[in-house]
Amino acid sequence: MSSMADEVQRDLIKAIDRDALFLPTLPEVAMKIRLAAEDSEITIAALSKVIGSDTALSARLIKVVNSPLLRPNFEVSDVLTAVRRLGVNYSCNLAIGLVVEQMFHAKSGVVESKMRDIWKLSLQVAGVSSVLSLRRAHLKADKATLAGLIHLIGVLPILTYAEDNFELLADPVSLNHVIERIHPIIGERLLRSWDFPEALAIVPRQFQNFTRVSTQADYVDLVQVATVHVHESTGRPYPNLDVLGMPAVNQLGLNMADGALINEMNEAMTLLY
Numbered sequence: 001m002s003s004m005a006d007e008v009q010r011d012l013i014k015a016i017d018r019d020a021l022f023l024p025t026l027p028e029v030a031m032k033i034r035l036a037a038e039d040s041e042i043t044i045a046a047l048s049k050v051i052g053s054d055t056a057l058s059a060r061l062i063k064v065v066n067s068p069l070l071r072p073n074f075e076v077s078d079v080l081t082a083v084r085r086l087g088v089n090y091s092c093n094l095a096i097g098l099v100v101e102q103m104f105h106a107k108s109g110v111v112e113s114k115m116r117d118i119w120k121l122s123l124q125v126a127g128v129s130s131v132l133s134l135r136r137a138h139l140k141a142d143k144a145t146l147a148g149l150i151h152l153i154g155v156l157p158i159l160t161y162a163e164d165n166f167e168l169l170a171d172p173v174s175l176n177h178v179i180e181r182i183h184p185i186i187g188e189r190l191l192r193s194w195d196f197p198e199a200l201a202i203v204p205r206q207f208q209n210f211t212r213v214s215t216q217a218d219y220v221d222l223v224q225v226a227t228v229h230v231h232e233s234t235g236r237p238y239p240n241l242d243v244l245g246m247p248a249v250n251q252l253g254l255n256m257a258d259g260a261l262i263n264e265m266n267e268a269m270t271l272l273y
Contacts, residue, residue: 008168008178012161016185023157023186026194029054030099034195037092047088048080051095060098061091069127069271086142093142097126097149103156110169111159121230122149127271128226129219131264135252136217145272147203147219148226150196154187154204155179184208210238213247221248229265 026034029050036042036050052058058079065082066075076082083091104115126148133144158179162169169175187204199219206212207223214221225248231237243249244256255261 008161008165008174009181012158012178012182013185016182016189023190023193024103024160026096027099027102029057030096033092033095033099037088042088044083044088045080047091048083051083051091052079054099056102057095057099060101061095064094064098064272067271067273068267069130089140090142093146097146100149100153106159106163108163108169111163114159115156118152118155122152123272124230124269125151125223125226127268128229128265129222130271131268132222132225132252132254135254139217139219139222143200144219144222147200147223150187150191150200151203151207151223151227152183152187153190154183154185157186157190158183210241210246210248214251217248217251217253221251224248225252225254226265229262230269233266233269 032050032053033047036047051061061079062076062082064070065085070085076085086094101119104119106112106115126145129144129148130141133139133141158175162175168178184205184207188201191201191204203220203223206220207227210224210228212220212224224246228238228241228243228246232243249256
């Protein structure tokens, strides 16, 4: 790693330790959705009104409901029908994940392109995670989707920092080094600041720990397997990684040599587009 990247990394870690690093707040509409989800008596109509207050989110949710991931029997064209189709819990978690997409925008063209790449990867991992979750009854597809959508959220503050530090922005190799080393720490810190549940808050920090052994298959396991598959499918495999021997693969009961499973995961990569 270059001396500049090393220095930036030290500065960012110090800022994290002092709680001085700028961490974006969860958008207001996501906070409203979360509050609605905590109301055990919330109606589908009331939740639809909360989600419908954000035009961009409404359009995105309807698009996802009509995607191959959810395979509707008829075309959904309004938020109320979308929420009715998904149910309250699924609608809330999916909507919060999709709100995060609105945060992946930048002033700089270079950073904007990087953010688009990160979000595309997040969508691919979310699709695969959702499909794999169906193999374990205690794992929920809505939470699996959200886990995939937020597993790289820690990259966001780093790219925001890079926009204000042209020297780092102009050195993509150093920037990538910093992202790889720091985003897991920032991601977990960010999700905890947003009061995400523990099962999801640990995902950014743990999903690249490929020797991790969970006591029971969890959302980290899903994101791990999904991430490895997406990287391999897009020609960027993790070096020296024994995929078949990953504990996460065993916990999920997957046969990674099964062609049908591989095809299913390949199809899942585009389910949220």
